[in-house]
Amino acid sequence: MNKNVAGIWSREQMAQKIAEDIPDGSYVNLGIGLPELVANYIPADREVIFHTENGLLGVGPSPKPGEEDDELINAGKKPVTAIKGSCFFHHADSFAMIRGGHIDICVLGAFQISEKGDLANWSTGETDAIPAVGGAMDLVAGVKTVFIITQHFTKNGESKIVKECTYPLTGKRVVNRIYTDFAVIDVTDKGLYVIKMAPGIDFDFLKKNTEAELHLY
Amino acid sequence: MINKIVNSVHEAVSDIFDGAIVLISGFGEAGSPIELIHALIDHGAKNLTVVSNNTGNGHVGLAALIENRQVKKMICSFPRTADSVVFPELYRKGEIELELVPQGTLAERIRCGGAGIPAFYTPTSVGTPLEKGKEVREFNGKKYVLEYGLKADFALIKCETADRYGNLLYNKTARNFGPIMCMSANSTIVQAKHIVELGEINPESVVTPGIFVKKVVHILHPVSENKLISENFSYL
Incomplete structure (x- = not known):
């Protein structure tokens, strides 16, 4: 939750900010959940090809009700469509696209991001949880640019942007940019630099509500 | 004469022995060979190690095979999904083993098993809990983890179209793990929606060579x- 801060970005606005930063001609992998919204906001004058790790380049919009196909799904196992010019391939080819550095951008959710760009997004480390990793570690290890979309706070009101991740890592020094409901933040060798803030957020407030150290360009 | 077509699912799975390593195609439901899995339940082979991306849903297919206590170990990347009930319960009780493998590493291990490559290095999982106990080596200043190729005794695969030589076509995202699993099993067993005459599949389009x-x-x-x-x- 957002501690009822006024003037912050909605989920749709966060997705729109990301979409605006995706260049024409990019190959993009969207994670499950919130990242999927990004596809709705690609500017009309740009051609962006969406990859899903279960073997499709050229993911299209959701099918109309009644036109779902059990054998045409995305990584979240939801029905999708395939655009004209799309192609299907097997899992080793799909992950060669990811691990071989052919995918330009991936957009993922997060439990925690550290100020060095470490990402934790697959396990909270609880002992009775069933561990499940999917393709997250492959994406952060192989994709050229990693964008994170997440609420600034956890459900308990804690900062998700931390000095050191306490949850099990997905990858070390892998995140390039963080889009929260409060701000857009670059991860650089010199630390975290704020690019933009939501209308109701100023830098002092942002610093007070972020565990990791923040800088302005 | 070569004719790989058999008459029943029961004949298809009849060689699967206790303790076998079995690859099962599919990503969620897409590409899951439910009829072959149900035949394996009827057949009854036990102590299986099953390699599949997920652990099945509800009480059918792979979930039913696990529920019937024929699987001692799962090797997979994502053992819980929305409708997955059987595996989580047995895992929490300590009654089934799990080897958790990142999805791309799982695919590459299977591909390498089929291509005669015993092991490879990958940056996936470096610096994470899944790196533990594995050899890490540096190439050009970057760290990589050693992973081993995965060979299996059997593969159960769903495809769209086959001919009697075993050339296969798949349907959309139901292809997923099918082609690489076909390569890395000693004995690959396929269920096909359509069986066609030799030559009807364009040689340029064959996805899995027979x-x-x-x-x-x-x-x-x-x-x-x-x-x-x-x-x-x-x-069950």
Whole structure:
């Protein structure tokens, strides 16, 4: 939750900010959940090809009700469509696209991001949880640019942007940019630099509500 | 004469022995060979190690095979999904083993197993809990983890179209792990919706060359896992 801060970005606005930063001609992998919204906001004058790790380049919009196909799904196992010019391939080819550095951008959710760009997004480390990793570690290890979309706070009101991740890592020094409901933040060798803030957020407030150290360009 | 077509799912799975390593195609329901898995339940081989991306849904297919206590160990990347109930319960009770593998590493381990490559290095999982106990080596200043190729005794695969040589075509995202699993099993068993004459599959379009396939069985109308789950169907 957002501690009822006024003037912050909605989920749709966060997705729109990301979409605006995706260049024409990019190959993009969207994670499950919130990242999927990004596809709705690609500017009309740009051609962006969406990859899903279960073997499709050229993911299209959701099918109309009644036109779902059990054998045409995305990584979240939801029905999708395939655009004209799309192609299907097997899992080793799909992950060669990811691990071989052919995918330009991936957009993922997060439990925690550290100020060095470490990402934790697959396990909270609880002992009775069933561990499940999917393709997250492959994406952060192989994709050229990693964008994170997440609420600034956890459900308990804690900062998700931390000095050191306490949850099990997905990858070390892998995140390039963080889009929260409060701000857009670059991860650089010199630390975290704020690019933009939501209308109701100023830098002092942002610093007070972020565990990791923040800088302005 | 080469004819890999067999007459029934029971004949198709009849060689599977206790303790075998079995690859099962599919990503969620898409590409899951439900009829072959149900035949394996009837066949009864036990202490299996099963390699599949997920652990099945509801009480059908892979979930039913696990529920019937035929699986001692799962090797997979994502053992819990929305409708996955059987595996989580047995895992929490400590009654089934799990080897958790990142999805791309799983695919590459299977591909390498089929290509005669014993091991490879990958940056996936470096610096994470899944790196523990594995050799890490640096190439050009970057760290990589050693992973081993995965060879199996059997593969159970769903495809769209096959001929008697075992050449295969798949349907959309139901292809997923099928082609690489066909390569890395000693004995690959396929269920096909359509069986066609030699030459009807364009040689330029063949996805799995027949050399990787041992047996093919014709299942014209495979059941829909989603439908069975919505009806609360249990195979056992």
